[in-house]
Amino acid sequence: MSRYRxxxxxxxxxxxxxxxxxxxxxxxxxxxxxxxxxxxxSAAAAEGDRSENAEYIxxxxxxxxIDRRIRYLQKRLPDLTIVDTVPENKDQVFFGAWIALEDPxxxxxxYRIVGADEFDLDPAYISLDSPMAKALxxxxxxxxxxxKSPKGETEYIILxxxxxxxxxxx
Numbered sequence: 001m002s003r004y005r006x007x008x009x010x011x012x013x014x015x016x017x018x019x020x021x022x023x024x025x026x027x028x029x030x031x032x033x034x035x036x037x038x039x040x041x042s043a044a045a046a047e048g049d050r051s052e053n054a055e056y057i058x059x060x061x062x063x064x065x066i067d068r069r070i071r072y073l074q075k076r077l078p079d080l081t082i083v084d085t086v087p088e089n090k091d092q093v094f095f096g097a098w099i100a101l102e103d104p105x106x107x108x109x110x111y112r113i114v115g116a117d118e119f120d121l122d123p124a125y126i127s128l129d130s131p132m133a134k135a136l137x138x139x140x141x142x143x144x145x146x147x148k149s150p151k152g153e154t155e156y157i158i159l160x161x162x163x164x165x166x167x168x169x170x
Contacts, residue, residue: 011116011127012127013079013081013115014081014083014115014128015082015083015114015118016083016096016115017082017083019118020077020082023073023076023080027074030073033066034067037063037066038063041060076117080115080117083095086163086164091140091141091161093138093140094137094138095114096163097163098110098160098161098165099161100158100159100160101157102156102157103156104155111132113133113137114127131147132147135147135148136158141159141160141161143157143158144156145157
């Protein structure tokens with residue numbers, strides 16, 4: 001019996017200008033690293049028996065991982081749409097906004113809505129495709145937001161929305 005997994009839904013093709021530059025620089029660094037790994041792989045291959053050569057096996061695996069990431073970035077970067085404009089209504093939550101929230105216990109949280117390819121760059125970044133971001137979209141300051149997540153429902157109050165940088169209470 002096979003273990004069929006349906007394909008993952010496509011993530012949103014939006015990214016901030018900073019996030020796009022980071023991905024481009026990662027691609028350039030990967031090409032440089034790939035050249036170094038290829039040289040080390042050639043040296044390891046010249047040592048003889050490849051079946052018991054740990055260095056050779058390790059470098060082949062490393063090269064495979066680098067090539068996988070390069071293929072992904074080369075395919076993904078042309079599909080991305082850079083969002084670097086600020087919306088007309090700066091009081092509402094849209095892509096790229098910094099949002100200060102308060103949970104039911106009175107604790108404040110700070111998030112920024114970014115693309116799916118850059119949310120792991122900073123702990124405060126949340127993906128546009130996340131339940132939290134979907135619930136926050138088009139809401140304004142002082143709105144109550146009900147976020148449905150796998151852990152249950154949580155209600156937040158929007159304290160501040162900014163597009164020019166982190167809110168002061170961050």
